[in-house]
Amino acid sequence: MAGFEIITNNLPVLTVVLPLMAGFLTPIVGLIDRRLPWYWVMLATFVILLTTSSNLVTVITTGTIHYHLGGWNPPFGIEYVIDLLNGFVCLIIAFIGFMVSIYSKESVKKEVPGKTTQFYTVFMLLITGLMGITITGDIFNFYVFLEISSLTAYSLISMGDRGDALVASFNYLIMGTVAASFILLGIGYLYAVTGTLNMADMHRLIPNIYESKVVLAALAFFMVGFSIKVGLFPLHAWLPDAYTHAPSTGSALIAGLMTKVGVYAMIRFMFSVFTPVFVIDMTRMTEILSWAAALAIIMGSVFAIAQSDIKRMLAYSSISQIGYILLGVGLANAIGMQGGLLHILNHALMKCALFLVAGAIFYRTGIRNLYQFQGLGRKMPVTTTVFLIAGLSMIGVPGTVGFTSKWYLALGSIDAGQWLFVVIILVSSLLNLAYFWRVFDNIWFGHPHEIEHLQRDEAPLSMLVPMVILAALCVFFGLFAYYPVHYVLEPLSEALLGIGAMP
Amino acid sequence: MSRIQESVIVRTIVRIMVPFIELFALYVIMHGSGGPGGGFQGGVIFGAAIILYAMIYGIAKGKERMPDTLDKILASTGLTIYAGTGLLCLFFGGKFLQYGMVPLLPDDPAEVSALLIDAVEIGIGITVSAVMISLFFDVSPPESEEEELPAELPISTYREA
Numbered sequence: 322m323a324g325f326e327i328i329t330n331n332l333p334v335l336t337v338v339l340p341l342m343a344g345f346l347t348p349i350v351g352l353i354d355r356r357l358p359w360y361w362v363m364l365a366t367f368v369i370l371l372t373t374s375s376n377l378v379t380v381i382t383t384g385t386i387h388y389h390l391g392g393w394n395p396p397f398g399i400e401y402v403i404d405l406l407n408g409f410v411c412l413i414i415a416f417i418g419f420m421v422s423i424y425s426k427e428s429v430k431k432e433v434p435g436k437t438t439q440f441y442t443v444f445m446l447l448i449t450g451l452m453g454i455t456i457t458g459d460i461f462n463f464y465v466f467l468e469i470s471s472l473t474a475y476s477l478i479s480m481g482d483r484g485d486a487l488v489a490s491f492n493y494l495i496m497g498t499v500a501a502s503f504i505l506l507g508i509g510y511l512y513a514v515t516g517t518l519n520m521a522d523m524h525r526l527i528p529n530i531y532e533s534k535v536v537l538a539a540l541a542f543f544m545v546g547f548s549i550k551v552g553l554f555p556l557h558a559w560l561p562d563a564y565t566h567a568p569s570t571g572s573a574l575i576a577g578l579m580t581k582v583g584v585y586a587m588i589r590f591m592f593s594v595f596t597p598v599f600v601i602d603m604t605r606m607t608e609i610l611s612w613a614a615a616l617a618i619i620m621g622s623v624f625a626i627a628q629s630d631i632k633r634m635l636a637y638s639s640i641s642q643i644g645y646i647l648l649g650v651g652l653a654n655a656i657g658m659q660g661g662l663l664h665i666l667n668h669a670l671m672k673c674a675l676f677l678v679a680g681a682i683f684y685r686t687g688i689r690n691l692y693q694f695q696g697l698g699r700k701m702p703v704t705t706t707v708f709l710i711a712g713l714s715m716i717g718v719p720g721t722v723g724f725t726s727k728w729y730l731a732l733g734s735i736d737a738g739q740w741l742f743v744v745i746i747l748v749s750s751l752l753n754l755a756y757f758w759r760v761f762d763n764i765w766f767g768h769p770h771e772i773e774h775l776q777r778d779e780a781p782l783s784m785l786v787p788m789v790i791l792a793a794l795c796v797f798f799g800l801f802a803y804y805p806v807h808y809v810l811e812p813l814s815e816a817l818l819g820i821g822a823m824p
Numbered sequence: 825m826s827r828i829q830e831s832v833i834v835r836t837i838v839r840i841m842v843p844f845i846e847l848f849a850l851y852v853i854m855h856g857s858g859g860p861g862g863g864f865q866g867g868v869i870f871g872a873a874i875i876l877y878a879m880i881y882g883i884a885k886g887k888e889r890m891p892d893t894l895d896k897i898l899a900s901t902g903l904t905i906y907a908g909t910g911l912l913c914l915f916f917g918g919k920f921l922q923y924g925m926v927p928l929l930p931d932d933p934a935e936v937s938a939l940l941i942d943a944v945e946i947g948i949g950i951t952v953s954a955v956m957i958s959l960f961f962d963v964s965p966p967e968s969e970e971e972e973l974p975a976e977l978p979i980s981t982y983r984e985a
Binding site: 327330331334338341342345346348349352388389390391392 | 918921922
């Protein structure tokens with residue numbers, strides 16, 4: 322069928338163009354009926370989920386997809402490249418986006434009243450930006466999408482708590498712009514010395530100019546810029562406020578995806594724009610990264626213990642979890658890299674579920690202080706069970722996703738001869754237990770006087786479904802980590818580190 | 825309400841200039857495929873014309889000419905034109921935005937390219953100008969009796985004008 326061919330041949334670009342069109346058509350859909358944007362966004366994210374799944378399957382079965390925009394061949398035109406790494410990340414983005422869009426119905430109606438259409442427009446554009454960042458093989462196109470995703474994230478955050486959200490969003494805007502400036506400078510430097518903007522072409526040209534100070538400066542700029550974007554420990558100042566004050570739906574989306582895509586970009590630049598030899602042996606950037614990540618793991622957890630606002634606690638926990646991913650990348654061996662990449666998936670599932678639960682509790686009770694959660698276990702049993710599963714997963718209980726990635730990371734650390742990192746992973750698990758136990762304790766074992774009179778008052782179905790699916794996947798991938806590891810992560814980690822052939 | 829808005833000179837000149845600014849904007853947009861110019865620049869100029877009108881004649885009057893609903897529809901339409909042109913190329917077996925593949929003039933793909941780039945530029949121009957205008961209206965303070973001249977100001981000098 323000719324029509325089907327057209328779609329299958331152009332899936333890479335459709336993955337970016339469809340959310341873009343859907344985002345810009347949302348205001349018109351919203352004009353027809355105020356309730357329609359939810360259905361519209363759900364439909365759009367579902368279609369994107371299908372296209373990204375198809376992309377990943379194609380990559381696994383037949384190899385890397387190259388798509389030349391406008392028929393211009395690289396390095397002159399913009400090229401979209403889908404390999405295992407970004408096929409994997411795109412699927413995570415689309416899946417989390419779909420889950421969050423199902424969830425958003427009631428939450429958005431309550432938290433951003435009168436602005437639902439605008440919210441959904443920005444929501445779709447954020448997904449466009451994230452998709453574009455991951456899918457593009459052109460370094461300047463990458464920057465454009467980075468700005469799209471950042472600007473939409475700022476406006477999504479500013480729709481949250483009155484007053485505080487504006488300040489948080491403004492802080493993020495300043496930090497994000499500083500980060501983007503670093504990245505743009507890095508891009509400019511690389512363009513100046515290589516004369517190309519295509520990532521693969523750059524990867525080919527850079528080994529000739531390893532000694533150039535410009536390349537070193539570019540690497541340093543990229544690392545600083547991305548460290549701000551992902552909220553690596555000493556540069557995390559924007560993150561807790563932004564996650565706390567954004568509307569619940571926005572927090573779940575941004576916490577689940579923004580930093581993951583930042584990490585993706587970091588990996589992409591370190592290993593596919595620069596070369597493994599350059600970042601591992603010559604500049605020892607991975608070693609620096611692994612120590613910074615270790616610091617982030619501990620400090621994020623320590624800060625999380627001190628928080629009483631559930632969303633702020635989860636935000637600090639994100640800082641620590643980003644540390645895990647970067648630790649795996651920084652270990653620079655195959656097992657550690659698999660652990661880090663697996664944690665991208667795992668953390669997206671867990672953290673999204675936790676933020677959705679926090680949003681559901683806030684929707685029903687208006688409470689965000691975790692010391693007031695007493696009796697919630699009886700009031701909202703399903704929601705709190707999801708929290709339990711995702712929380713246990715964060716701690717790393719065997720049988721959940723958190724365990725598998727920590728296991729890989731520990732093995733990777735031993736492989737690299739860094740026993741201290743094993744200790745850090747263990748200590749951090751204990752700290753995770755400490756701050757999640759406070760919540761569990763309040764939810765199930767708190768005993769206010771009126772607990773006997775509590776009625777069951779569960780979150781609406783549209784909220785429960787995505788939460789339960791995410792929790793189920795937390796367990797599923799905990800038990801069957803074989804699938805992502807075997808099909809995606811093993812060939813991917815070897816290709817990134819330059820051990821095996823590029824897929 | 826500043827003195828500038830009351831000045832009959834400014835009001836008259838703005839009234840005369842707005843159509844010319846818009847014409848210039850259209851020129852810049854249409855010039856995009858073959859030279860300096862394009863949708864972004866032209867769109868901003870077009871938006872600036874409406875913004876200038878709203879600044880001098882009042883926000884309320886400006887909104888009358890450019891209602892929010894119309895603004896939203898234009899912003900969406902512009903992007904749909906752009907993406908639609910890109911997707912049109914897919915139907916004729918090309919890649920996204922591969923204009924030459926569209927068999928509009930079978931013997932001259934370069935000319936087709938130029939025409940379709942114009943379509944893309946028009947789409948971008950519409951979206952950019954609509955977004956510029958909505959940005960201006962969003963940050964402007966809500967005003968009601970903007971176009972009424974305050975009576976106590978010394979305006980006798982040009983009352984007969």
